[in-house]
Amino acid sequence: MARQATGIKEIIKPENLVYQKTKLMTDNVLSYCPGCGHGTAHRIIAEIIDEEGLQSETIGICPVGCSVLLYNFMDIDWQEAAHGRAPAVATGIKRLMPDKFVFTYQGDGDLAAIGTAETIHSCNRGENILIVFINNGIYGMTGGQMAPTTLPGMKSSTSPYGRDVAIMGNPLKMTDIVATLQGTYYVTRQSVHTPANVKKTKKAIRKAVQYQKLNKGTCFVEIVSNCPSNWKMTPVQSNKWLEENMLPYYPLGDMKIPEDQPA
Amino acid sequence: MEKELRLMKGNEAVAEAAIRAGADGYFGYPITPQSEILEYLMEAKPYEKTGMVVLQAESELAAINMVYGGAGCGKKVMTTSSSPGISLKQEGISYIAGAELPCLIVNVVRGGPGLGTIQPAQSDYFQATKGGGHGDYHLIVLAPASVQEMADFVDLGFELAFKYRNPAMILSDGAIGQMMEKVWLSPQKERSKTVPEWATTGKPPTRERNIITSLDLDPNAQEVFNQKLIDKYNEIREKEVRFEEFQCDDAEYLFVAYGTSARVCQKSVQLAREQGIKAGLLRPITLFPFPSKKINELADRMKLILSVEMSAGQMVEDVLLSVNGKVPVYHFGRMGGIVPAPDEVVEDLKSKITGG
Numbered sequence: 001m002a003r004q005a006t007g008i009k010e011i012i013k014p015e016n017l018v019y020q021k022t023k024l025m026t027d028n029v030l031s032y033c034p035g036c037g038h039g040t041a042h043r044i045i046a047e048i049i050d051e052e053g054l055q056s057e058t059i060g061i062c063p064v065g066c067s068v069l070l071y072n073f074m075d076i077d078w079q080e081a082a083h084g085r086a087p088a089v090a091t092g093i094k095r096l097m098p099d100k101f102v103f104t105y106q107g108d109g110d111l112a113a114i115g116t117a118e119t120i121h122s123c124n125r126g127e128n129i130l131i132v133f134i135n136n137g138i139y140g141m142t143g144g145q146m147a148p149t150t151l152p153g154m155k156s157s158t159s160p161y162g163r164d165v166a167i168m169g170n171p172l173k174m175t176d177i178v179a180t181l182q183g184t185y186y187v188t189r190q191s192v193h194t195p196a197n198v199k200k201t202k203k204a205i206r207k208a209v210q211y212q213k214l215n216k217g218t219c220f221v222e223i224v225s226n227c228p229s230n231w232k233m234t235p236v237q238s239n240k241w242l243e244e245n246m247l248p249y250y251p252l253g254d255m256k257i258p259e260d261q262p263a
Numbered sequence: 264m265e266k267e268l269r270l271m272k273g274n275e276a277v278a279e280a281a282i283r284a285g286a287d288g289y290f291g292y293p294i295t296p297q298s299e300i301l302e303y304l305m306e307a308k309p310y311e312k313t314g315m316v317v318l319q320a321e322s323e324l325a326a327i328n329m330v331y332g333g334a335g336c337g338k339k340v341m342t343t344s345s346s347p348g349i350s351l352k353q354e355g356i357s358y359i360a361g362a363e364l365p366c367l368i369v370n371v372v373r374g375g376p377g378l379g380t381i382q383p384a385q386s387d388y389f390q391a392t393k394g395g396g397h398g399d400y401h402l403i404v405l406a407p408a409s410v411q412e413m414a415d416f417v418d419l420g421f422e423l424a425f426k427y428r429n430p431a432m433i434l435s436d437g438a439i440g441q442m443m444e445k446v447w448l449s450p451q452k453e454r455s456k457t458v459p460e461w462a463t464t465g466k467p468p469t470r471e472r473n474i475i476t477s478l479d480l481d482p483n484a485q486e487v488f489n490q491k492l493i494d495k496y497n498e499i500r501e502k503e504v505r506f507e508e509f510q511c512d513d514a515e516y517l518f519v520a521y522g523t524s525a526r527v528c529q530k531s532v533q534l535a536r537e538q539g540i541k542a543g544l545l546r547p548i549t550l551f552p553f554p555s556k557k558i559n560e561l562a563d564r565m566k567l568i569l570s571v572e573m574s575a576g577q578m579v580e581d582v583l584l585s586v587n588g589k590v591p592v593y594h595f596g597r598m599g600g601i602v603p604a605p606d607e608v609v610e611d612l613k614s615k616i617t618g619g
Contacts (some may be wrong), residue, residue, distance in 0.1 A: 056465045061332070079476070088332070
């Protein structure tokens with residue numbers, strides 16, 4: 001044992017450091033399952049707020065869902081919204097403090113079911129906020145029920161024989177909908193299931209953060225993500241399933257790009 | 264600066280008083296009989312004068328959550344609605360109470376249940392004074408009986424809300440919202456530049472991050488928080504009771520009534536006395552905290568107490584608890600949007616006296 005400890009000490013040296021905790025992530029243990037995309041999405045946002053020097057300017061709004069405890073993980077000011085109401089809360093904050101950077105972080109049940117009206121109307125008014133939308137096609141926190149974004153035929157605890165679209169309706173493509181609204185400025189769909197996609201998502205969120213300074217409308221970034229626990233898969237299987245099933249239905253890429261790029 | 268005398272509707276007085284109180288933001292949604300508040304503010308364009316934000320939300324749900332967001336930033340924010348809309352806001356109000364945020368909510372009550380009627384009623388008393396949404400909480404509830412009080416209680420409501428970090432409600436009704444009276448308006452106050460230490464305004468390196476939430480997954484911690492709320496409500500009960508007495512000194516029979524019913528009962532006191540019945544009126548101005556102690560004291564000198572409300576009998580339960588069996592307590596009420604006439608109140612009192 002003693003030898004092993006010495007061995008680790010030899011490895012943990014500044015010159016060997018290739019990856020470390022982002023400054024704005026707290027030391028609290030993440031409440032997510034192994035392999036979940038939330039941790040990666042959190043990290044990207046924390047990195048960008050730090051890199052853009054926005055910690056003292058940022059107010060985040062947490063949703064109700066798996067990321068309900070998000071305020072424990074990122075060292076910024078937070079407001080916890082009621083289920084689905086984050087865009088309305090963000091509207092109140094941004095209207096009263098227009099110089100601050102305001103963003104919501106919401107899951108598919110929060111944003112695309114109970115909060116549909118708040119999402120659409122805040123986007124339609126062109127609130128100068130960023131909405132980060134984590135879409136994993138399922139209600140994670142409550143234990144794997146069908147979400148508005150659950151794929152046709154996909155099994156969940158409330159669609160145990162698979163989503164029958166004739167009875168349960170079709171999955172809602174909220175990102176496509178908000179892209180049609182005049183109030184949105186930048187709308188894109190990304191994922192965090194491969195390192196390359198993580199890089200693209202970071203680029204997209206950085207753009208969205210910078211665009212908010214222009215006061216030209218809502219920026220909306222969907223991140224197609226996984227839910228190994230409720231999809232009943234290993235993390236690796238879930239990422240493969242995401243690629244083969246989620247992405248054909250929710251194709252990645254920009255849906256609305258600002259004509260006037262910031263300088 | 265002098266006060267300014269104007270002839271206004273109660274709803275307009277709320278709107279003008281909000282601007283003059285230095286409110287930072289108003290978020291509303293149209294509903295009869297209170298739409299004049301939003302209309303007045305949109306026409307007044309305070310965002311060009313004081314910088315006050317005025318926004319028509321897509322729903323009452325959105326409006327109250329915009330209030331939550333603004334209140335969480337330490338701003339002086341408010342919303343107004345009428346009964347069905349206030350029901351929709353209850354989710355947000357519970358979260359605001361749970362997050363201990365100050366804000367002002369105005370309910371210009373109409374008859375219910377359901378879509379009910381657009382005429383005045385006092386049938387939201389339970390909802391206003393007992394919490395209204397889920398969980399153990401109270402609002403500070405002010406009951407105006409005139410257009411003047413509609414204006415005055417905006418400032419008072421904000422003051423109490425910030426003093427106790429608790430949502431305050433003005434419980435009005437369609438009659439007071441719609442009627443015109445002269446009102447003395449306070450001079451324009453400047454919007455506050457003070458940022459409360461708990462407000463979310465962006466975390467500087469000099470402090471810990473601020474979190475506005477009503478969530479605590481640890482039952483022990485949640486119970487500690489619940490106890491903290493109870494202590495706060497008890498302090499409010501101790502310090503903030505407001506009421507008005509009208510000819511109570513020699514009274515043998517007491518009306519207890521608030522808002523429009525209290526206006527009616529003032530006349531009923533006069534009519535009763537003309538008939539040799541020594542009646543008096545206790546008008547609660549705060550419905551939470553309720554003037555229980557005062558009513559209990561008055562009960563020692565009364566033969567009978569009549570709670571007069573435009574409802575099926577809601578406040579009467581608090582009167583009964585206050586009196587605690589000392590003397591008989593009855594209820595008289597009209598419903599469905601009907602305002603009782605002073606003489607029918609007297610007739611009811613007489614029937615109760617004679618045991619009818």
